[in-house]
Amino acid sequence: MNEPVIDLQGVSKSFGRTRVLDGLSLRVERGQTFAFLGRNGAGKTTTIRLLMGLLKRDDGAVRVLGLDPQTAPLKLRARVGYLAEDQTMYGWMTVEELVRFTAAFYPTWDHDLALRRLREFELPLRTKVGRLSKGQKVRVGLVLALAHRPELVVLDDPALGLDPIMRKQFNRDLVSHMQGAGTTIFYSSHLLDEVEPVADAVAILDAGRLVRQADTDTLRADVKQIVVARDAGALFEGDRVLDRRTAGDELAVVVENAERVCQRLAGEGAAFRVVDLNLDEIFEAYVVGRPEAEDGTTNRIPIAAD
Numbered sequence: 001m002n003e004p005v006i007d008l009q010g011v012s013k014s015f016g017r018t019r020v021l022d023g024l025s026l027r028v029e030r031g032q033t034f035a036f037l038g039r040n041g042a043g044k045t046t047t048i049r050l051l052m053g054l055l056k057r058d059d060g061a062v063r064v065l066g067l068d069p070q071t072a073p074l075k076l077r078a079r080v081g082y083l084a085e086d087q088t089m090y091g092w093m094t095v096e097e098l099v100r101f102t103a104a105f106y107p108t109w110d111h112d113l114a115l116r117r118l119r120e121f122e123l124p125l126r127t128k129v130g131r132l133s134k135g136q137k138v139r140v141g142l143v144l145a146l147a148h149r150p151e152l153v154v155l156d157d158p159a160l161g162l163d164p165i166m167r168k169q170f171n172r173d174l175v176s177h178m179q180g181a182g183t184t185i186f187y188s189s190h191l192l193d194e195v196e197p198v199a200d201a202v203a204i205l206d207a208g209r210l211v212r213q214a215d216t217d218t219l220r221a222d223v224k225q226i227v228v229a230r231d232a233g234a235l236f237e238g239d240r241v242l243d244r245r246t247a248g249d250e251l252a253v254v255v256e257n258a259e260r261v262c263q264r265l266a267g268e269g270a271a272f273r274v275v276d277l278n279l280d281e282i283f284e285a286y287v288v289g290r291p292e293a294e295d296g297t298t299n300r301i302p303i304a305a306d
């Protein structure tokens with residue numbers, strides 16, 4: 001198998017006495033569009049800063065494009081397009097000046113490509129960056145992150161602060177300008193609806209721990225809600241239950257390995273129905289699901305990355 005583009009193993013990071021990342025392992029393959037999901041404060045930006053060599057880890061190993069970002073940050077930056085969450089731009093420069101200024105840092109800069117993207121994004125070249133709208137600034141950030149033709153694009157919550165129409169547009173930009181052509185895209189988000197149509201793979205981070213990493217299609221096929229009679233909770237003993245809730249006479253249980261669970265239930269002659277979940281519902285089951293039975297016992301098994 002090819003070397004992964006991003007490879008984190010057992011990475012931990014604390015700020016003072018607060019442990020923000022706790023033994024995080026993650027693997028992103030070449031050409032993937034990979035969404036890194038987590039609620040506010042889960043540790044996404046911290047992970048991205050570690051990937052970019054902007055922070056030092058306390059423990060574990062990090063390789064990005066085969067390099068350790070901590071010891072080779074500049075080499076890495078030349079090969080990565082990075083859009084920070086709080087991208088600070090030089091507001092007093094015009095768009096054109098900012099593009100020329102940034103170009104000077106990258107030997108592989110493709111100025112024609114930059115101009116083409118600026119045109120496609122309908123960005124006004126002679127307007128000062130400080131006067132652009134939030135959506136326009138994100139697009140300038142994307143142009144700057146892409147025009148040196150990086151092998152890897154790392155975007156920290158790029159749709160943050162954009163209105164729903166602009167977020168859809170951003171997704172279209174992602175698909176039309178970055179996907180394909182072998183570029184690997186790693187981006188953090190908490191906007192599940194928008195991630196779902198574009199991400200090949202996702203990782204779900206919760207309080208600094210990885211709760212699941214999988215291809216998006218695999219995840220949707222694997223995690224389902226199974227509805228049984230209210231008193232039939234014992235059917236799921238030993239299963240990986242993520243969430244369990246009752247409604248009227250029914251019990252709805254979200255499980256991993258749904259196909260295997262369904263085969264078993266069918267074999268046992270149990271009455272049940274299966275509900276497909278979208279990424280948003282799956283995410284919710286992992287990070288806020290309540291797997292406990294009414295007697296307080298739990299059968300959520302600690303979950304490892306695939």
Ligand SMILES: Nc1ncnc2c1ncn2[C@@H]1O[C@H](COP(=O)(O)OP(=O)(O)OP(=O)(O)O)[C@@H](O)[C@H]1O
Nearest residue numbers: 015020038039040041042043044045046047157190
């Ligand atoms: N330099 C720092 N010093 C102290 N605490 C920090 C620092 N950077 C991050 N933290 C804390 O680490 C935790 C994780 O922050 P991080 O920014 O990585 O989360 P996030 O998943 O990106 O959140 P969001 O979606 O809100 O941007 C938070 O509790 C944050 O307050």
